[in-house]
Amino acid sequence: MSALSNIIIKELRELLTPASILPIIIIALIFGSIGSSMEGIREGFDEQPVLGYIDEDNNYLSTIVTTYLNNNSKVIFNSTDIADKSYGLDQVKQKQGVALIIIKQNFSRDILNDNRGEIDVYWIMRGAGLFDAVSSEVVEGTISSLNKEISKILIQNNTTINASIALWPTSRIDTTYFKDREIGLSPGAITSMLASQSTFMPIVIMMLIIFAGQMIISSMALEKENKTLETLLTLPVKRTSIVTGKIAASAFIGLLFAVIYMFGMRNYFQGFQMSEALNLADYGLILTSQDFVLVGISLFIALISALALCMFLGTFAKNYKSAQTLVFPVTMLAMIPMFITMFADFDTLPLALKGLLFAIPFSHPMMATRALIFNDYLLVISGIIYVSIFAIVTISIVVWVFKTDRLLTGSTRRKKIWMFKKKRI
Amino acid sequence: MAAVEVKNLVKKYGAFEAVKGISFDVNQGEIFGLIGPNAAGKTTVLRVISTLLTINSGSVNIMDLELSKKPDEIRKFISYLPEDAGAYKNLTGRRYLMFIANFFETKNTREIVQKGIEIADLDERIDDKVDTYSKGMKRRLLVGRALMINPKLAILDEPTSGLDVINAQEIRKIIKNTARQGTTVLLSSHNMLEVEYLCDQIALISEGKIIEEGKPKALMEKYHANNIEEVFTKVVQ
Numbered sequence: 001m002s003a004l005s006n007i008i009i010k011e012l013r014e015l016l017t018p019a020s021i022l023p024i025i026i027i028a029l030i031f032g033s034i035g036s037s038m039e040g041i042r043e044g045f046d047e048q049p050v051l052g053y054i055d056e057d058n059n060y061l062s063t064i065v066t067t068y069l070n071n072n073s074k075v076i077f078n079s080t081d082i083a084d085k086s087y088g089l090d091q092v093k094q095k096q097g098v099a100l101i102i103i104k105q106n107f108s109r110d111i112l113n114d115n116r117g118e119i120d121v122y123w124i125m126r127g128a129g130l131f132d133a134v135s136s137e138v139v140e141g142t143i144s145s146l147n148k149e150i151s152k153i154l155i156q157n158n159t160t161i162n163a164s165i166a167l168w169p170t171s172r173i174d175t176t177y178f179k180d181r182e183i184g185l186s187p188g189a190i191t192s193m194l195a196s197q198s199t200f201m202p203i204v205i206m207m208l209i210i211f212a213g214q215m216i217i218s219s220m221a222l223e224k225e226n227k228t229l230e231t232l233l234t235l236p237v238k239r240t241s242i243v244t245g246k247i248a249a250s251a252f253i254g255l256l257f258a259v260i261y262m263f264g265m266r267n268y269f270q271g272f273q274m275s276e277a278l279n280l281a282d283y284g285l286i287l288t289s290q291d292f293v294l295v296g297i298s299l300f301i302a303l304i305s306a307l308a309l310c311m312f313l314g315t316f317a318k319n320y321k322s323a324q325t326l327v328f329p330v331t332m333l334a335m336i337p338m339f340i341t342m343f344a345d346f347d348t349l350p351l352a353l354k355g356l357l358f359a360i361p362f363s364h365p366m367m368a369t370r371a372l373i374f375n376d377y378l379l380v381i382s383g384i385i386y387v388s389i390f391a392i393v394t395i396s397i398v399v400w401v402f403k404t405d406r407l408l409t410g411s412t413r414r415k416k417i418w419m420f421k422k423k424r425i
Numbered sequence: 426m427a428a429v430e431v432k433n434l435v436k437k438y439g440a441f442e443a444v445k446g447i448s449f450d451v452n453q454g455e456i457f458g459l460i461g462p463n464a465a466g467k468t469t470v471l472r473v474i475s476t477l478l479t480i481n482s483g484s485v486n487i488m489d490l491e492l493s494k495k496p497d498e499i500r501k502f503i504s505y506l507p508e509d510a511g512a513y514k515n516l517t518g519r520r521y522l523m524f525i526a527n528f529f530e531t532k533n534t535r536e537i538v539q540k541g542i543e544i545a546d547l548d549e550r551i552d553d554k555v556d557t558y559s560k561g562m563k564r565r566l567l568v569g570r571a572l573m574i575n576p577k578l579a580i581l582d583e584p585t586s587g588l589d590v591i592n593a594q595e596i597r598k599i600i601k602n603t604a605r606q607g608t609t610v611l612l613s614s615h616n617m618l619e620v621e622y623l624c625d626q627i628a629l630i631s632e633g634k635i636i637e638e639g640k641p642k643a644l645m646e647k648y649h650a651n652n653i654e655e656v657f658t659k660v661v662q
Binding site for chain 2: 226227228230231233234235236237238404405408409
């Protein structure tokens with residue numbers, strides 16, 4: 001064997017360890033599953049939209065509209081009487097429809113008199129994630145096609161109406177029902193406005209958890225590598241103080257990094273949202289000072305639980321290098337809720353995914369802002385309670401580990417005694 | 426009252442029994458040496474006594490306090506120097522001593538630190554970062570750290586390990602002086618000459634068991650040996 005191949009084989013053996021391969025495989029699987037989800041969204045675009053309509057006009061051009069809707073969508077309710085509006089809305093809600101379209105009186109006459117024909121669209125919005133916007137986007141596409149259909153008829157008939165009316169003959173008023181709120185916007189506009197929360201916050205929280213987590217795991221690893229841990233453990237200081245001190249310092253630096261990071265990210269996202277002139281506050285979609293306190297508590301508790309978890313993992317670290325691998329599980333636990341909350345709304349998730357999202361402590365601050373905008377205090381407060389319990393239990397486990405031999409020897413004698421006792425029973 | 430009383434101490438790492446029922450007493454104010462080859466169990470015994478490791482069976486009393494019941498109390502008056510101990514690299518020597526002193530007394534912190542600086546004898550380098558110290562300087566700082574608090578019991582694991590002759594001699598003198606001031610010293614070493622020079626009482630340890638114990642001179646007479654190294658060889662054979 002040549003010297004070169006000898007070195008290459010040695011390097012490969014050192015670099016290709018389970019610890020280095022596993023993260024790559026898991027990341028590939030996660031991105032693969034995201035890709036599959038995207039394919040699901042694309043298939044959603046091919047499906048016919050489920051909707052209802054009321055043709056108040058019931059005239060020449062409105063019939064073109066209703067015929068188009070009947071042919072190109074799954075109509076679950078139709079009427080010509082505006083008095084049926086409430087019933088129609090209930091039907092759309094019950095049958096998982098997306099919208100109730102009302103073609104207003106004089107729709108045909110207005111268009112033929114050089115005015116845009118009015119359409120009211122009552123949207124039923126179930127979630128504010130990007131996945132949830134698919135069905136409303138399909139209806140948007142249908143409405144756009146409707147306009148083209150009417151335009152075609154008007155142009156074919158050589159009418160003398162204004163060209164701009166002929167090219168876009170309808171005007172629309174949107175009303176969206178979402179989480180017990182009535183908002184004068186389309187779901188697309190609402191989703192777009194909330195996108196800042198659903199992308200910005202999860203990314204910042206993920207980065208915060210990874211920064212702070214890496215710090216505390218590295219701190220533990222360095223204590224071991226630099227052989228300072230043994231001295232620390234023989235000093236007259238309670239194990240709880242050592243654990244709390246490390247967590248508090250890492251939390252402080254983590255928050256500091258997050259603030260710096262947040263400024264950069266905010267500018268980054270604002271750069272993309274220049275064209276969005278809509279403001280959440282104009283539609284009452286704002287956080288009160290009480291809501292901000294809840295978001296802060298949720299974030300703080302999640303950070304503490306992340307640090308406690310990292311500190312527990314840090315007890316397994318043999319040196320600084322192994323600490324880098326140990327950050328990986330926490331990174332995954334931060335990335336999974338980040339992706340889920342970016343693309344979907346908690347309320348519209350399947351039960352198993354809801355359970356998973358709730359169980360991951362870092363999900364809660366990621367979901368808190370959007371939940372509080374829509375007054376979902378139950379989710380946020382129950383999340384804070386759950387994460388607090390998680391943090392307390394994890395810290396208790398870490399303190400217990402500090403009282404055993406695990407830190408120095410990698411094993412806990414108490415565990416063996418417990419197992420031994422159990423066998424005797 | 427003995428400063429340290431160890432009775433039938435057993436310590437296992439999984440299935441491996443590192444210490445197999447060791448018993449010995451260390452009297453107050455004496456320097457007691459545990460001597461033995463690598464992996465004899467010396468460090469494990471010292472780690473147990475310094476409250477780092479739990480025990481499987483037996484008992485350890487330090488200044489009449491039971492180790493398994495009162496570890497927090499015991500930590501207030503002991504000081505442990507691990508064999509390959511380090512200090513926080515980003516701190517200066519002075520800041521490191523201050524960090525340690527703050528765990529002990531709030532009133533006399535400055536005096537404690539000053540004593541640590543004197544023992545370490547690093548001159549102006551005490552205000553440099555630990556990261557810039559040589560191995561000998563680091564060890565002196567750590568000896569200073571261990572002895573500055575006037576511990577009732579100083580547990581020193583291979584205190585001169587890896588040091589040159591001059592630095593090793595300096596540290597031996599410091600240990601002797603500390604014992605004269607009333608501190609009980611329990612140390613381990615595989616340097617037989619060092620033990621002969623330093624210790625009032627020694628225990629020879631091999632494969633987790635004490636195979637001989639006594640005063641260095643008495644042991645040399647008993648085995649007709651010129652030094653402890655010869656005693657150890659004869660006992661092991």
